[in-house]
Amino acid sequence: MALRLSIVLAVAGFIALVAGIYEIDRREKSSSDTVTANLTEIEQHVQSLGEQIRILSDQSAKQLGASERQVQALVNQIQALESRLKELEDDVRARPGSAPVRR
Numbered sequence: 001m002a003l004r005l006s007i008v009l010a011v012a013g014f015i016a017l018v019a020g021i022y023e024i025d026r027r028e029k030s031s032s033d034t035v036t037a038n039l040t041e042i043e044q045h046v047q048s049l050g051e052q053i054r055i056l057s058d059q060s061a062k063q064l065g066a067s068e069r070q071v072q073a074l075v076n077q078i079q080a081l082e083s084r085l086k087e088l089e090d091d092v093r094a095r096p097g098s099a100p101v102r103r
Helices: 002-094
Strands: none
16 A cells, blocks of 8 residues: 555656646746747847938938038038128229228
8 A cells, every 4th residue: 555655646746747847848948938028029129220220321321421412512602692792892982082982
């Protein structure tokens, strides 16, 4: 009788041990799968952010180029206006009896 009880307890202990090992293995796999999924998700976010940065950088470069062209156009207009003003001042000075030009 004691032998049978020992065998039953040993089998029950073995089943409990196998169940515990299975549960630990399942948790490790789940944890590993979770880590892999999280890393994959993070990698996708990083790639998405990298693409957004590239797009914003391209847009910024285009806007900077457009702004530089606008500034150059304004500089050209200012130079043309200054030149025209100088011509007008010279014309006024060249006229006999004209008053000095004030700025």
